[in-house]
Amino acid sequence: xxxxxxxxxxxxxxxxxxxxxxxxxxxxxxxxxxxxxxxxxxxxxxxxxxxxxxxxxxxxxxxxxxxxxxxxxxxxxxxxxxxxxxxxxxxxxxxxxxxxxxxxxxxxxxxxxxxxxxxxxxxxxxxxxxxxxxxx
Amino acid sequence: xxxxxxxxxxxxxxxxxxxxxxxxxxxxxxxxxxxxxxxxxxxxxxxxxxxxxxxxxxxxxxxxxxxxxxxxxxxxxxxxxx
Numbered sequence: 001x002x003x004x005x006x007x008x009x010x011x012x013x014x015x016x017x018x019x020x021x022x023x024x025x026x027x028x029x030x031x032x033x034x035x036x037x038x039x040x041x042x043x044x045x046x047x048x049x050x051x052x053x054x055x056x057x058x059x060x061x062x063x064x065x066x067x068x069x070x071x072x073x074x075x076x077x078x079x080x081x082x083x084x085x086x087x088x089x090x091x092x093x094x095x096x097x098x099x100x101x102x103x104x105x106x107x108x109x110x111x112x113x114x115x116x117x118x119x120x121x122x123x124x125x126x127x128x129x130x131x132x133x134x135x136x
Numbered sequence: 137x138x139x140x141x142x143x144x145x146x147x148x149x150x151x152x153x154x155x156x157x158x159x160x161x162x163x164x165x166x167x168x169x170x171x172x173x174x175x176x177x178x179x180x181x182x183x184x185x186x187x188x189x190x191x192x193x194x195x196x197x198x199x200x201x202x203x204x205x206x207x208x209x210x211x212x213x214x215x216x217x218x
Contacts, residue, residue, distance in 0.1 A: 031217050031218025032218055033218070034218075047216070048144055048145055048148075049144075049216070050142075050144055050190070050209060050211070052193055053190060053193040053194075053209070054216070056193045078216060078217075089216075089217065089218050090216065090217050090218055110217060113216055113217050114214070114215075114216065114217050115214070116214070117214060117216050117217075118144070118190070118209075118211050118214055118216075119214055119215070119216025119217075120144060120145035120146075120212065120214060120215050120216070121215040121216065122145070132145050132146040132149075132212075132215070133215035134212075134213040134214075134215050135145060135146040135183070135186075135212050135213060135215075136146070
């Protein structure tokens, strides 16, 4: 499953989606909204997506990861809209017969998301300022 | 011919809209369309150099030829994940 949603994410739900009886490992990445950007206090974030393309790109990354690593199922869900500190912005779960492939595939998938998936993050700072990450 | 330009994030805010109908000559390439776009929306000029382009939900190069009715999506540097 590869989805963009405005709803809060459930790590357990994404985890359960990928797990098969043949798998000995599930590695789940839970990306969290941090309370600072280079030490500057962040109040909350907003994520915006080109949702249809984001889902397509996540599915393509999933297929690429399955081709590259000895894994079973992979799922990714990215949340958009306004997120508070401590909330999950993305969950990636990778199941595999053995843990090493699951660890590597999950890390690789996240790196690819950072480059290829059209989602944008806006930070709202405690001092009242805001900015789009990487866009100025 | 007419195409539609879609904007997200900072460029959407700078332009004040997420959808811009744009009249371009037939057989225009993406870069020709964005040059016309910037004439109408000079506020977008500083961002085009760092922008990627999408047609039909795939990234395309700036020399890709457009067709009438195309939706050209401007993709500024992405910052998804955590």
